[in-house]
Amino acid sequence: MMAQYLEIKSQYADALLFYRMGDFYELFFDDAVAASEALDIALTKRGKHDGADIPMCGVPVHSAEGYLLTLIRKGFRVAVCEQMESPAEAKKRGSKSVVKRDVVRLVTPGTLTEETLLEARRHNYLAALAHVRDDWALAWTDISTGAFHVLPITLARVGPELACLAPAEILISENPHDGLHTIFEDLGIEPTELGKSSFDSTSALTRLNAQFGVASLDAFGQFSRPEVSAMGALVDYLDLTQKGKLPLLRPPQQEKLHSAMQIDAATRRNLEITHSLQGGRAGSLLSVVDRTVTAGGARLLERRLSTPSCDLDNIHRRQDGITWFREMPEIAQKVRDALKRVPDVDRALSRLGLDRGEPRDMTAIRSALEQSIAISALLAEAPPPEIVADAMHALTGHDELRGLLDDALVAEPPLLARDGGFIAAGYDTDLDEARKLRDEGRGVIAGLQKTYSEQTGVASLKIKHNNVLGYFIETTATHAEKMMAPPLNETFIHRQTTANQIRFTTVELSELERRIMNAGSEALEIEKRLYSSLSRAILDKQADMAALAQALAEFDVCSALADLATDLDWCRPTVDASRAFDVTSGRHPVVEKALRAQGGSSFVANDCQLTADDDGASIALLTGPNMAGKSTYLRQNALIALLAQTGSYVPAESAHVGLVSQIFSRVGASDDLARGRSTFMVEMVETAAILNQADDRALVILDEIGRGTATYDGLSIAWATLEHLQSVNKVRALFATHYHELTALASKLDGVRNATVAVREWEGDVIFLHEVHEGAADRSYGVQVAQLAGLPPAVITRARSVLDALEKGERENTSPKALIDDLPLFSAIANAPAPTKPGAESKIEAQIKELHPDEMTPMEALQALYHLKSLLQDTKT
Ligand SMILES: Nc1ncnc2c1ncn2[C@@H]1O[C@H](COP(=O)(O)OP(=O)(O)OP(=O)(O)O)[C@@H](O)[C@H]1O
Numbered sequence: 119m120m121a122q123y124l125e126i127k128s129q130y131a132d133a134l135l136f137y138r139m140g141d142f143y144e145l146f147f148d149d150a151v152a153a154s155e156a157l158d159i160a161l162t163k164r165g166k167h168d169g170a171d172i173p174m175c176g177v178p179v180h181s182a183e184g185y186l187l188t189l190i191r192k193g194f195r196v197a198v199c200e201q202m203e204s205p206a207e208a209k210k211r212g213s214k215s216v217v218k219r220d221v222v223r224l225v226t227p228g229t230l231t232e233e234t235l236l237e238a239r240r241h242n243y244l245a246a247l248a249h250v251r252d253d254w255a256l257a258w259t260d261i262s263t264g265a266f267h268v269l270p271i272t273l274a275r276v277g278p279e280l281a282c283l284a285p286a287e288i289l290i291s292e293n294p295h296d297g298l299h300t301i302f303e304d305l306g307i308e309p310t311e312l313g314k315s316s317f318d319s320t321s322a323l324t325r326l327n328a329q330f331g332v333a334s335l336d337a338f339g340q341f342s343r344p345e346v347s348a349m350g351a352l353v354d355y356l357d358l359t360q361k362g363k364l365p366l367l368r369p370p371q372q373e374k375l376h377s378a379m380q381i382d383a384a385t386r387r388n389l390e391i392t393h394s395l396q397g398g399r400a401g402s403l404l405s406v407v408d409r410t411v412t413a414g415g416a417r418l419l420e421r422r423l424s425t426p427s428c429d430l431d432n433i434h435r436r437q438d439g440i441t442w443f444r445e446m447p448e449i450a451q452k453v454r455d456a457l458k459r460v461p462d463v464d465r466a467l468s469r470l471g472l473d474r475g476e477p478r479d480m481t482a483i484r485s486a487l488e489q490s491i492a493i494s495a496l497l498a499e500a501p502p503p504e505i506v507a508d509a510m511h512a513l514t515g516h517d518e519l520r521g522l523l524d525d526a527l528v529a530e531p532p533l534l535a536r537d538g539g540f541i542a543a544g545y546d547t548d549l550d551e552a553r554k555l556r557d558e559g560r561g562v563i564a565g566l567q568k569t570y571s572e573q574t575g576v577a578s579l580k581i582k583h584n585n586v587l588g589y590f591i592e593t594t595a596t597h598a599e600k601m602m603a604p605p606l607n608e609t610f611i612h613r614q615t616t617a618n619q620i621r622f623t624t625v626e627l628s629e630l631e632r633r634i635m636n637a638g639s640e641a642l643e644i645e646k647r648l649y650s651s652l653s654r655a656i657l658d659k660q661a662d663m664a665a666l667a668q669a670l671a672e673f674d675v676c677s678a679l680a681d682l683a684t685d686l687d688w689c690r691p692t693v694d695a696s697r698a699f700d701v702t703s704g705r706h707p708v709v710e711k712a713l714r715a716q717g718g719s720s721f722v723a724n725d726c727q728l729t730a731d732d733d734g735a736s737i738a739l740l741t742g743p744n745m746a747g748k749s750t751y752l753r754q755n756a757l758i759a760l761l762a763q764t765g766s767y768v769p770a771e772s773a774h775v776g777l778v779s780q781i782f783s784r785v786g787a788s789d790d791l792a793r794g795r796s797t798f799m800v801e802m803v804e805t806a807a808i809l810n811q812a813d814d815r816a817l818v819i820l821d822e823i824g825r826g827t828a829t830y831d832g833l834s835i836a837w838a839t840l841e842h843l844q845s846v847n848k849v850r851a852l853f854a855t856h857y858h859e860l861t862a863l864a865s866k867l868d869g870v871r872n873a874t875v876a877v878r879e880w881e882g883d884v885i886f887l888h889e890v891h892e893g894a895a896d897r898s899y900g901v902q903v904a905q906l907a908g909l910p911p912a913v914i915t916r917a918r919s920v921l922d923a924l925e926k927g928e929r930e931n932t933s934p935k936a937l938i939d940d941l942p943l944f945s946a947i948a949n950a951p952a953p954t955k956p957g958a959e960s961k962i963e964a965q966i967k968e969l970h971p972d973e974m975t976p977m978e979a980l981q982a983l984y985h986l987k988s989l990l991q992d993t994k995t
Pocket residue numbers: 709713720721722723724742743744745746747748749750751888889
């Protein structure tokens with residue numbers, strides 16, 4: 119057995135081998151050590167190899183999925199090795215024969231199909247990156263839904279596209295291109311390297327033609343060599359991991375590089391589109407926007423938010439869909455109620471296709487078909503817009519399949535096909551009979567006894583059972599002669615005579631007995647056969663079912679965005695080919711929601727006017743105090759552009775967005791010490807990307823550029839950046855800064871204007887109004903904000919005097935150093951009496967608490983007052 123183990127393991131060196139032994143998957147050697155640690159299970163030993171103990175651990179087969187999930191999440195790949203015959207079959211070949219075993223599947227992050235291993239509301243992409251000289255292509259698939267796409271790209275776009283896709287696994291050819299290391303490092307992805315043959319475009323063509331059952335790929339589009347190579351690598355890897363059982367894949371969909379808004383990895387992170395900066399979904403734009411009620415809808419929405427469109431027709435079609443649902447709230451509600459009952463058709467289909475399905479996957483298809491009829495009737499109540507009408511075609515015409523599944527399946531099938539019990543009564547007569555025999559064996563025997571008793575005229579005839587004879591017919595010995603003479607002896611075959619009884623059998627009874635005995639397993643066998651034929655019937659309609667799933671997801675997304683727009687009072691933006699960007703009363707959806715949840719102040723809506731001339735830039739230079747809401751304002755406008763091009767309504771009173779081809783954002787500082795980059799370096803790398811790539815359709819938001827270095831260096835960099843954006847990139851941009859010197863540029867550069875976030879000063883404190891209006895701020899109120907944050911009062915006092923000195927120096931043109939030299943040292947201020955800690959009780963307060971005015975004489979009251987006054991004087995000196 120160990121020899122067999124080692125032989126199989128040698129083929130899967132980079133995976134843990136789950137070696138099936140009866141009811142367990144066992145792991146040995148290093149695999150056992152690694153798995154026991156990762157799964158926190160006991161490490162034992164079994165036998166010896168080369169004189170040393172063999173480490174071993176195991177997981178029960180019935181709960182293996184949970185363990186698999188943990189291992190995959192921890193970055194392992196698992197080869198599942200099953201027994202290919204029963205021990206009895208092995209024995210037939212000789213008493214020492216080892217049960218045949220083989221790997222049936224290699225489980226990797228990108229090739230999961232099990233419900234428990236997948237996140238229902240997210241795609242699980244497997245991607246492959248290929249290049250032929252300087253031409254690159256990215257192909258990706260989600261085998262749990264059948265999606266299959268390919269995109270020709272450039273090396274520069276690899277990072278952004280991968281950031282958008284966020285694949286669970288990415289395949290590259292061995293000895294990868296030098297440029298890829300940094301990209302993968304940036305994204306924190308560990309690619310899977312395949313041999314060069316997996317990427318060979320000639321054999322890829324053959325593989326792809328076979329996979330899609332065509333003689334040539336021309337039917338799906340004209341594909342370049344890198345595209346074919348990337349797609350071929352995907353199919354090759356699926357073949358390898360699924361051991362020849364290829365999943366159902368939709369025909370390759372060829373994407374265009376510029377059909378979607380380009381958003382690079384840093385911008386994606388900064389805008390917190392699908393994940394917040396903390397990494398989770400909570401706090402992201404998606405978490406606020408997602409009101410879908412089906413898993414398919416949720417996946418579609420996430421994909422749309424990740425890839426806002428640049429195709430005006432597409433955007434308008436989607437908007438029309440939302441508007442339609444908004445205008446008919448009652449129908450929309452009913453559609454959403456029906457959608458809530460729609461299971462995950464895509465993933466059910468995929469499991470059936472890979473022969474990993476269970477009866478529930480079939481009932482999932484049945485429920486979807488049932489709800490489709492209801493939804494189709496609801497949608498027909500008013501003339502639908504194009505997007506809805508197109509999708510509606512996919513809902514109908516499945517009566518045959520629905521009828522079949524309706525007739526064939528019980529209402530609530532058991533979890534596993536192998537337990538049987540999922541085929542409905544009345545669907546198959548053989549099955550009904552087998553079940554009848556299994557369940558009502560005794561009843562059938564009683565019926566036969568009655569028949570025989572009538573046929574023989576022996577009222578006392580009985581059918582009995584014992585372990586030696588099995589079922590037999592018994593009469594008293596008095597009937598022996600009659601029973602053993604013609605014509606009865608033709609039917610009744612004598613088996614045994616006892617003192618008083620005589621026993622017979624019949625061909626019919628023997629057959630019945632055999633059938634009763636086998637009925638249980640026969641019922642299971644028949645169900646297995648019926649399961650396969652139902653599965654085939656569903657898979658024959660795979661393309662229709664996939665289209666149905668897509669249509670249902672589309673209705674879900676449209677109606678969910680309509681619900682959101684109505685509930686949160688969002689507007690339909692005008693999206694066109696102009697270079698406008700004009701938002702009235704825009705809001706930040708995530709901050710607004712957070713403020714509402716806290717129940718405190720409400721969000722202050724702000725306008726944004728960035729409409730550019732035909733060939734110029736339009737840049738708003740935003741100054742204002744810390745904490746005033748600059749970052750929020752910057753982000754909210756980027757998110758409005760993004761939402762508008764997703765086809766969604768937007769959080770504003772009105773919005774006009776001329777197509778944005780790229781969004782860039784440099785917001786906030788973060789360092790990347792793991793990669794040896796300081797905060798400032800990260801900032802500069804991101805700024806360089808913007809200045810090198812932004813075109814005149816880009817929307818750029820830059821927050822406090824240059825703040826990570828010395829004041830004059832920072833100011834100079836910010837200055838030059840602003841000029842470059844205005845004169846070379848000619849972008850629409852929001853540029854927030856604390857370098858108030860920059861505001862002077864507004865009068866010098868065309869298309870640059872100043873805006874500021876208002877605050878009010880009151881008794882030395884600042885009150886944040888969060889209102890953005892024309893003009894420039896002259897101060898940052900940093901010291902006040904620091905005070906709010908709880909910096910020790912001595913530090914605040916000291917900071918105020920330093921600030922006053924610096925400002926005075928600036929006015930009087932004195933060197934700051936000379937001025938600061940004149941200031942008393944910090945120690946002078948720090949030696950001042952320690953301020954009472956906020957919340958701690960002062961001496962005076964304590965004394966006042968001790969006073970009981972109702973119990974005091976006027977004299978005592980006067981004395982107490984004098985005493986308090988003297989205390990006050992004590993604290994002041
Ligand atoms: N329009 C608004 N209405 C209400 N509250 C807002 C608004 N904008 C921002 N805020 C609140 O103010 C806080 C600070 O906002 P933000 O981080 O945008 O300030 P900032 O000006 O960028 O500050 P800094 O310059 O210190 O980075 C937010 O967390 C939010 O709670």
